[in-house]
Amino acid sequence: MITGHRTKAPYLPRRILLALLLIGLVLAVSTPLLYRLLVEQPRHQALEGLLADRASRGRAAVDEFVSGVTDAVDRQLSELPTSAPSGAPSSSTDPERDRPVGWRALTDLDVPGFDEGYLIAADGADFPLPTNYLAQTLYERVLSGEIPDPVAARDTQWYLYVARPVAGEATGIEAVALFQVRLDPLKSALKDTLAGTNTRLFQSVGEGRRGVVFELGQPPVRGPEKVEETSLDRWQLSLRPTAQLQADAAVSWWYFAASTTVLWGLAVLLMARLVRRNFQWRDRQWRDSGDPRAAKKHSIPEDNLFTERFVKKADSGTPSPTALPDRETEPAAEQQTEVADNSEPFTQPVGRAADPATFPSHVFRAYDIRGRVDDEIDEKFAQFLGRVLGSQTIHAGEESLIVAGDARPSTPALKSALIKGILSAGCDVIDIGLVPTPVLNFALHQHDKVQSGVMVTASHNTAGDNGFKIFARHHALTSERIAALRDAMAGRQWVTGQGALHEAGVTDIYLQTIGKDILPPEGLKVVVEGLHGITGELAPALLKLLGCDVIELNCSPDGAFDGRGPDPTLAANLEELIQTVELQGADLGLAFDGDGDRLVxxxxxxxxxxxxxxxxxxxxxxxxxxxxxxxxxxxKSTRRLQGLITSYGGRPVMWKTGHSHMHNKMLESGAPVGGEFSGHLFFNDRWFGFDDALYAAARLLEIIGLREQSLDEIVASFPESVATEEIKVAMDEEQKDRFVERLASEGDFGDGAVITTDGLRVEYAEGWGLVRASNTSPALTLRFEAESRGEVERIQALFKRQLHLIDPTLAIPF
Structure with a gap:
């Protein structure tokens, strides 16, 4: 319980306050300036020097590779006969003579990485070329009289293409020689030469645009970029520092530390002198006037973040049902300072959670609060949480929270208790009703003043669970801040006051906004599996708005969920959807979880x-x-993603599982798209960066409509693999994290590459396996993927042995 009182601060004349403010301003300006001059600039200059040196060596490696290829081409062409190849196809056993009329293969180019070479007759343009569209273009440019620079292009891998004319005995061009050389030797040379840098080779593609040919090295850190031209006009090397190079460029901090110590020391001495002289002057004044307060010591004012009571009047107006209300500005009432009365009992104690100190710690999870209703989370819990959240919102300089909930039977009572707690802290509430979590996030992005909110939901868990997803300034709360909420609840750290309650409807604006963003894929027949979650009414409405023929399946919101969890990532929950899609001849089916942020x-x-x-x-x-x-x-995601992302010029970033971790990483990185195996899909290109299953479904339908391909045809273009679903192994909440730590430190996984970003993922040449502690249930989560069923089983057997070495009693279902 927080106790204490406020005392009046000693009076300081305005001139002293202004002097102290000026000193503080000088410190605020001079400290970062010193850091920039004594640390950042020398480090930047050192990095520039290291990058310039490596860029020069990188250019030399590129030029040596390109000149080696072109010199070898020139030598090969000098040995060719002077007449172009011609003749009719032969039935001989020589494969070179069985190729189409007009060209033959060149097989003896003496250069590392050589793949194929062809000699194409000038009069053989009607004959099929042995390579791709680029080869055709180079062929035509040579025939038109050009000698094009070598060009890089991707086929099954990246190649350097070189085209040269071959003159005959008479005048004119009789043939075109085309050579295809792999870039692997160049990548190997640059990798050794440019250690400590993140290196990208760019190739201009016309109209001021350029594309990434390949990228080498570790992810870059903040620092300068060095762009180096090469002997090929179309090629540029871009070098950025990595953590390794930054360490090599480290500068001494002694000058900065000494300078700031002297500066702050002088400032503190000056401030102390000013304040002391003022107090001495006041004491003399009091003594001269006979004021009895002269004998008292001056008290230092106490400051506690949770001792102010904010008194606000409730808004009596009726909010608009189609827009989020702004908080009304009222004349400032005199604020009263008092300690919150924590001894006052609640009128209706519920369950065994009457004392916040007894709240079970495991309900405060890695990215939300979730537990069994009544046993672990009840109305008392919700009201305590509301008090803390309301108080922290006020302290952060905000005045309102947006609150929503899902379709569970326990949600209305928990939401009401949560709102009561928030209001009792003097924080306003905008209640947008029972809606999916993405609608709450959408509301936070639409309101110009409110950036934080709470969703009452247990997501895909069964009906007996409930909880809270919390968003502060558009970021989802994760483990550290959620643990701080637990401590604040246990310590009864809140203020008291009276907030105002508003109600608002947001779903119409939400649907209209998606409808304006998506190109309608009209005519698609879609089955919607709502799993009786809160998305059941909104998803069909959205798809109908987009012009789809919708077949509804379990779309009536019912928090009992037919006795199963509303989890679309369980294959058993998709059986009815699969049968309905096949029976109705639908183009596809879409399944949503309990609160609308997961899609399968x-x-x-x-x-x-x-x-x-x-x-x-x-x-x-x-x-x-x-x-x-x-x-x-x-x-938990497929390894096929990494190759696909790289091939399309992106940078793959593997991150922690969990909607909060992913949500915040999307905002931090500015990534335009992201997602996780559990169904959370994020768009930050045309949407707002939060996970939204309804918007993701609309984007999927847009792509199908634009490509005029079925979902089966689109997926068939991806490389095949064999993967398991999520495999759950039951384990006590208090043991699972420690178990994974032991597995990572004691397990023997052979020649696999161990990744500990979240749990333990081990990568092998043909597959991978994962063990991590589930953040939403008392269990370990396992998943496996490989190029064949046999490799999956091999990796599973290896993991099973290591799991049983730590706990032989584990019931592992494979």
């Missing part, structure tokens, strides 16, 4: 398209417009 699709053939495969579809669509961007995906 089913193709027209009944194939489940898992969220990481949906992300592959979205990556191809988004990166075409935003090449070079990051794409965020979680540790």
């Amino acid at each position: 699709a089913v193709s027209g053939s009944g194939r489940i398209v898992w969220p990481d495969e949906l992300l592959m579809i979205f990556v191809k669509d988004v990166l075409i417009r935003t090449p070079g961007s990051d794409v965020i995906f979680d540790v």
Whole structure:
């Protein structure tokens, strides 16, 4: 319980306050200036020097590679006969003579990385060329009299293409020689030469645009970029520092530390002198006037963040049902300072959570608060949480929270108790009703003053659970801040006051905004599996708005969820959807979770398209417009994503599982698209960067409509793999994190590459396996993927042995 009182601060004349303010201003300006002059600039200059040296060596490596290729081409052409190849196809056993009329292969180019070479007759333009569209273009440019520079292009991998004319005995060009050389030797040379840098080779593609040929090295850190031209006009090397190079460029901090110590020391001495002289002057004044206060010591004012009571009048107006209300500005009432009365009992104690100190710690999870209703989370819990959230909102300089909830039977009572707690802290509430979580996030982005909110939901958990997803200034709260809420609740750290309650409807604006963003894929027949979650009414309405023929399945919101959890990532929950899609001849099916932020699709053939495969579809669509961007995906996602992202010029970023971790990483990185295997899909190109299953469904339908391909046809273009669903192994809440730590430190996973971004993911040449502590249930989560079923089983057997070495009693279902 917080106790204490405020005392009046000693009076300081205005001139002293202004002097102190001026000193503080000088410190605020001079400290970062000194840091910039004594640390940042020398480090920047050192990095520039290191980058310039490596860029020069990189250019030399590129020039040596290119000149080696062109010199070898010239030598090869000098040995060719002077007449172009011609003749009719032969039935001989010589494969070179069985190729089409007009060209023959060149097989003896003496250069590392040589793949294929062809000699194409000038009069053989009607004959099929042995390579791709680029080869055709180079062929035509040579025939027109040009000698084009070598060009890089991607086929199955990146190649350097060199085209040269071959003159005959008479005048004119009789043939074109075309050589195809792999870029692997160049990448190897640059990797050794440019250690400590993130290196990208760019190739201009016309109209001021350029594309990434390849990228080498670790992810870059903040610092200068060195762009180096090469002997090829179209090629540029871009070098950025990595953590390794930054360490090499470290500068001494002694000058900065000494300078700031002297500066702050002088400032403190000066401030102390000013204040002391003022107090001495006041004491003399009091003594001279006979004031009895002269004998008292001056008290230092106490300051506690949670001792102010904010008194506000409730708004009596009726808010508009179609817009979020702004907080009304009222004349400032005299604020009263008092300590919150924490001894006052609640009128209706519920469950065993009467004392916040007894709240179970495991309900405060890595990215939300979630637990069993009544046993772990009840109205008392919600009201305590509301008091803390309301108080922290006021302290952060905001005045309102937006609150919403899902369709669970326990949600209305918990939401009401939460709102009561928020209002009792003097914070206003905008209640937008029972809506999906994405609608709450949408409301936060639409309101010009309110940036924080709370969703009452347990997401995909069963009906017996409930909880709270919390968003502060558009960021989802994660483990550290959620643990701080637990401590604040246990310490009863809140203020008291009276906030105002508003109600608002947001769903119409939400649907209209999506409808304006999406190109309507009219005519698609779509089955919507609502799993009786809160999205059941909104998803069909959105798809009908987009011109789809909608078949509804379990779309009536019912928090009992037919006795199962509203989790679309469980194949058993998709059986009815698959049957309905096949029976109705639908183009596809879409399944949503309990609060509308997870999506899984089913193709027209009944194939489940898992969220990481949906992300592959979205990556191809988004990166075409935003090449070079990051794409965020979680540790449970398919390894096929990494190759796809790289091939489309993006940068793959593997991150922690969990909607909060992903949400915040999307905002931090500015990535245009991201997602995780559990179904959370994020768009930050034309949407707001939060996970939204309804918007993701609309984008999927847009892509299908634009491509005029079925979902089956789109997915069939991806490389195949064999992957498991999420495998849950039951484990006590208090043990699972420690178990994974032991597995990571004690496990023997052979020649696999261990990744500990979130849990333990081990990568092998043909597959990977994952073990992590579930953030939403008392269990370990496992997943496996490989190029064949046999490799999946091999990796599973290896993991099973290591798991049983730590706990032989684990019930592992494979």
